[in-house]
Amino acid sequence: QVQLVESGGGVVQPGKSLRLSCAAPRFAFSDYAMYWVRQAPGKGLEWVAFISYDGNNKFYADSVKGRFTISRDSSNATLFLHLNSLRAEDTALYYCARDFGRRYTTFYFGSWGQGTLVTVSS
């Protein structure tokens, strides 16, 4: 069973920053592309960010471009999402997800963590 464990969520004021982490200690982390996907309370799923297996390619949804940064630390098998200039509409459960394919990127979300909740409120 793939284990992805997110952390770092919490309550933050608008305009502030937060860093989310996703620990992935039990699989060949460096072989997989990774993603962040979020879900606002009671709403559907929204892709947020993508990072290639080697970290050289990063892409973002238009709604977060310029404010969020995805990164990875392969030596510690950890994925990060830096959230800056937070807005109320960023309030959501943030999931990290692993690509379905190993060593080849399928661009499907094969395994998911349980999520970490970010609440942006004054």
Add this chain to the structure above:
Amino acid sequence: EIVLTQSPVTLSLSPGERATLSCRASQSISSFLAWYQQKPGQAPRLLIYDASSRATGIPSRFSGSGSGTDFTLTISSLVPVDFAVYYCQHRNTWPPLFTFGPGTKVDI
């Protein structure tokens, strides 16, 4: 930008019945479509990828079909654990951009 539309919004069925869920794309997306199941309080789970391939460990009662703009997820005979929300998802190969449909809730 590709928009995915799912219908119906809610599907009320009983165990043993067949469920047919639809996902329509605003333009042709070939077979680049996946289906996910999400139960309350849980993360989504990949069921089907590339429109018709079952992911690892997914029961054979789940099947996907379609290409171009019209796609279907079929659950041949519902069991109680199948009552959940189902999302379709498109992936653009490059640049990687991803779109989810709004979901269909399958309930009793």
